[in-house]
Amino acid sequence: MKVGEKEFRSIWQDESDPATVNVIDQRRLPFSFEVLPLRSVSDVCMAISCMAVRGAPLIGAAAAWGVWFSFLEHKGDKNIFGGIMKDAARLKGARPTAVNLAWAVDRMTEVYEKTASGEALHAAAAGLCDEEAERSKRIGEYGLGLIEEISSRKGGLPVNILTHCNAGWLACVDYGTALAPVYLAHDKGLRVHVWVDETRPRNQGGRLTAWELSNHGVPCTLVTDNAGGHLMQTGMVDIVIVGCDRATASGDVANKIGTYLKALAAHDNGIPFYSAFPVSTFDMTIDSPGQIMIEERDGDEVRKTDGLAVNNSGKRLPAETLHATSPQADIQSVYICQPGIPVSNYGFDVTPARLITGLITDRGVCAANKESIKKILS
Ligand code: MRU
Secondary structure, eight states: OEETTEEOOSEEEOSSOTTOEEEEOTTTTTTOOOEEEEOSHHHHHHHHHTTSSOSHHHHHHHHHHHHHHHHHHHTTOTTHHHHHHHHHHHHHTTOSSOHHHHHHHHHHHHHHHHHOOHHHHHHHHHHHHHHHHHHHHHHHHHHHHHHHHHHHHTTTOOEEEEEOSOOBTTTSSSSBSTTHHHHHHHHTTOOEEEEEEOOTTTTHIIIIIHHHHHHTTOOEEEEOTTOHHHHHHTTOOSEEEEOOSEEETTOOEEEETTHHHHHHHHHHTTOOEEEEOOGGGEETTOOSGGGSOOOBOOTHHHHEEEEEOBOTTSOBOOGGGGTOSSTTTTEEEEESSOTTOOOOOBOEEEEOGGGOSEEEETTEEEOSSHHHHHHHHO
């Protein structure tokens, strides 16, 4: 997708230094667009766990490059495969909920097991990124039909879509999952408007989704996480589309904490609720919500928030007034409650299949049940 006049993916190999893989540092957006170079397995693990890179498909893509770094780090060793497998476990452990991470790492280690070739690993990591972008595009094409149908029912009036967290191109390699149909609809000239949930505690909606959409010219409005129910109850939402980090064989969907509440409100108000994801997000080894491991994160994510320091007229504060050591020092962290207060910080929740109207995948749209999922995967 474009940032300014330049085409970007969320992850790419550095042209001038092929031993570097660049990502957009998502901790700095929307205040500062910064590229973060990754050069080692440790860099990748750190970027995933501190959420400089995040979103299920993107952490899989980053981990794939991580396995290639592992090969470079162990190249001269007697037991290269042993070293790679140890690093693979570290990469998989960086975040537990999104299945795409383990899926991508396993795919890479299988390539190495079969070929014992660094070149093959490199090609596999690059190929995985290309495929991920292609899969997102297909999700967009399948989801577009749903938006077109609502648009024609509304006689061309704007289709109001509510989304939670960030399941756009920043979370994937390109296009996004939940947002891919929105981009395609907008580019086709359909009138769309997106309600963007803030998504506490890390504000991926306010910081990333709103930035992505407005950057692409898609009309959007930021709302607090608690507003969705009211919007749905008063007829202001036509469809809810969210992403997914792990889907069970029965069609239950783990996604950013708060997704379940949106699904309940949608169900109560008869509003279609869809989850969009590539089929690599299915975990066919499990078939009930309780089997998904839910990540618990540092309590300070809840106690504090990051934001831009401004003066009373809303202007950025000059770095020198902030005793700055870096030009971006005006992005600051502040406590929003009593420091040290006990906190629980579950990163995800699971929306049971019964609340889901359908799953938008790269193989088509299917119902959230075992039979339809099996069919789409066959
Ligand atoms: O914790 P995050 O920001 O990685 O969570 C991301 C989400 O919950 C997304 O909705 C999900 O990964 C789908 S990404 C296309």
